[in-house]
Amino acid sequence: MPYRTPRTVHATTVPGGPAILDALRRLLDPHLAAGRVRLLPGVRVTALVTEHGRVTGVTAEDGTTWPAPVVVLATGGFGYAPDLFAELEGAPLTTSAAPTSTGDGLRLGRAAGEGLQGLGRYLPTLGGLPPAEGDLRVDWTHRPHLVAPERPPWEIYVDRAGRRWVAEDDPSIDRKERALVGIDQMTFWMVFDARALRESRPMVHGWSGEQLHAMCGRRRGVHRAGDVGTLAARAGIDAAGLRESVARYNAFVAAGHDGDFGRSHLPAPVAEPPFYAVENHPVTLITFAGLDVDEQSRVRRADGAVIPGLYAVGEVIGAAAVNGNAFCSGMCLTPAMAFGRLVGRALAASAHAGGRAVTDAASSSGGTRNPST
Known part of the structure; x- marks a missing residue:
């Protein structure tokens, strides 16, 4: 139901805090x-x-x-304090907070x-590319497209151990964010293959499939390889765990049922090389x-x-x-x-x-x- 009373403040400047101070200055x-x-x-x-x-x-x-x-x-x-954030929250800092x-x-x-x-x-916002060149700020222009109702997923999400941890097609971002808090350093990878890159809607906002392919090895957190084991090594994922998760997911696709998380959108196995991994960090707003x-x-x-x-x-x-x-x-x-x-x-x-x-x-x-x- 739409809001009956406007409750959102939009400043004309970025960051918006000084605009609030200007209003109170009188x-x-x-x-x-x-x-x-x-x-x-x-x-x-x-x-x-x-x-x-x-x-x-x-x-x-x-x-x-x-x-x-x-x-x-x-x-x-x-x-905007990576040392305090790592100590108190146990995760790498990718942020939209002011410096x-x-x-x-x-x-x-x-x-x-x-x-x-x-x-x-x-509680983080679900997923952003790791900061590039030491910049802590999240890259909103090139953010992974993780909203299932807008882009039904072809990929799987895995943690550092290579394990899946959620139904990737869950329409609730809130449920995904709360599940993310429970995995190692709240960091995960989207893992997919050449067919997914070709047939899915763009995996990352602002990049076509060809552009994502070209960014592999150039942009931090974006990887590709000819086989799953090499992909795991390049991305920093446990290779045995990733191989097992891919094989298990592919079996679910063949059976038409996800026995682990109940995912219903199972368009194709992760099977056609090259294979891709896009790293996602939790994004901090507050x-x-x-x-x-x-x-x-x-x-x-x-x-x-x-x-x-x-x-x-x-x-x-x-x-x-x-x-x-x-x-x-x-x-x-x-x-x-x-x-x-x-x-x-x-x-x-x-x-x-x-x-x-x-x-x-x-x-x-x-x-x-x-x-x-």
């Missing part, structure tokens, strides 16, 4: 003009200052210390003993793990105790805190703004009641790397 500008708020763009914070277990300020990259009665971490996720999503807030918090929440809740907070957005230690003087809002607390084990485009935007506003109002009320105001704000020019104090 609320901030009067406070800047009146001197009630100081904005320090480009100041990268590298450590929290603590005294007797309480956070009392931050230290900048140049060694400057900024004292503050309260520190609010609003640094975004770690969708400013470097996980600085998590690093600051963990160094001070903060606990984490949302571990084990990560990160689900983050700093543990209580109902007032106060950061907690690993033992659950609140850390006085430290708050966190936005993706730094992990998307799982507000979205659970699911996502769609823009789902982090409203919670970040709503919880940020709630924390801001509560701190302002507390500051006025105590006769002092929080007047300094430090952030990076990218808007996601550094905490506000």
